Amino acid sequence: MANPARNRNARHRSKSARKPKFQADLAPIEDGAVRSLKEQLQLTSNSDFLSEAVALFQWAVSERRQGRMILSESASGDRRVLVLPRLERVAPESALPHVKIDWTDKELESLAQLASSEPAKPTEALFRAIRE
């Protein structure tokens, strides 16, 4: 005899185990690049391709997050550093040096006032700068 509670649980498990779909609109040139990469890497499915790409990206983010540079080196010792603006965003803390700023007493007073006040609301230009 069927057990409704068990069936419900099974349906719930199957729902939660469902894999999320990933869909992307690619320009013809990007589509060509994906096909070419899949061929070179001998990957047959888009899922496998995405899985490999995510693994590589995860590694790159992890390396840059730790402040490590990613570079390639030829047999003759010629080195090329990988610089991706998006990647640089995860590692600025290791690359932004600390400097000393000279402040006047009046500036320090004004700074303390500003820093201890409620922050101002973002301006339209700031919204555009951050959200674009």
Add this chain to the structure above:
Amino acid sequence: MATIIRRLEESDSLESFDCGDEALNNYLKRHAWNNQRKSSIGVTYVAVEEVAPGSVIGYFTLATSSVARDALPKKQVRGLPAYDLPMILLARLAVDRRFSGRGLGHALLSEALRIALSVSEQVGCRCVIVDAYAAAVEWYARYGFIPIEGSKGGSVRMYLDIRTVKAAR
């Protein structure tokens, strides 16, 4: 125009860069790379066109700094945590004259502020400070930078609270 903003590289072509200000030109051409690579005084990010990826058309330089809590006037520190005040210094920002009026300054400042946000989430940062030329004060003010009173010399020191930047996300 597809523009890329990335960290300065040694191989970048800088000689033709001209923003109309000799000090800013000179910094990029003579000091930016050494300050980034050897001295760790500032990190410079450059804008390049996708079609000419080695030719710099704009840049900004960032560094971190802090003000010791003891240095701040006692009557004003009550609202502040009992630590030094960490901040990011937007040390320089310039656009090549040939590319002015195309929104490149906005793109550079946007990237600088996004980096400031990222830093604030990883190591702490209370504000962004810029030493603005008098002619640029109004431009920075549009983004919410507030003049700090008491600046001396030809520039105006300005303050942008990182909480304001966070609220813009």
